[in-house]
Amino acid sequence: MERHLELRETREWYQVGIDAAELEREPIVLEKDGAPVAAVISFEEFRAYQEWKTFSTRRQIPQYFTQDKELFREWLPKLLETHRNKWIAIYHGEMIDEADTSTELTRRVYDKYGYHAIYMDQVTEPRVYRMPSIRVVRP
């Protein structure tokens, strides 16, 4: 939901009533002549938007890498029976190499295919890493 405010020319300044508590609940859309021209959001939302923008402008992950990652997840139950604890490399839908250590595998794969996005993971139960650091957001 959002609240719409109509802007009216008053010399050089626009006057808009902004209540911080209200902004926490919903954005305010500013309109001129019935058309939306801007939106007012809370500062926290603005910060979150900036972070998202920074994050989303990073280099894109190649689609084949994402597909290879999905393949790894799909194959994992079988791989656990045949390759437990091994490191394997999947490239464009094919398992191209395997090794006992990450270092051994990456060196060999990058030597052969060059340094670029190639999915290499260990055949083990997936682990979730904890990153619980809390930051206080100060406007």
Place this chain on the structure above:
Amino acid sequence: MIPYSPLLSPPAPMLNIICRNPYDATKQTEHIAQLDTGCDITALPSELISKLELEPKRAIGIAGLANQSAEVSLYEVQIEIVGVRMDYVEVIEWAGNEILLGRDVLNEFYIILDGQMRQFEMRAM
């Protein structure tokens, strides 16, 4: 001893470290890093991942506050801290400005935090 950085409030143990692309040493940069014993794994700001032209290697799940989880890509980087070089450190990408040094890296060092004096010591074991 290294003074705590006032960049964060309260002040935090932070220091400059060198990061390199492990497969192309010409791509290198120096950046501020925070010692973060709460992190299982080290995290690099997105801008550094791009600047060093690191390629994704695999994906892992991470959980933050309230245990909400997300999947992120993992990269390899070479880092140099207080004169100690670590090759092929696996790092994730995050949207913050500083590097977060997790326990995967911190556990390789001898570290003393002197919070009252706002300073710390960090050296190779």
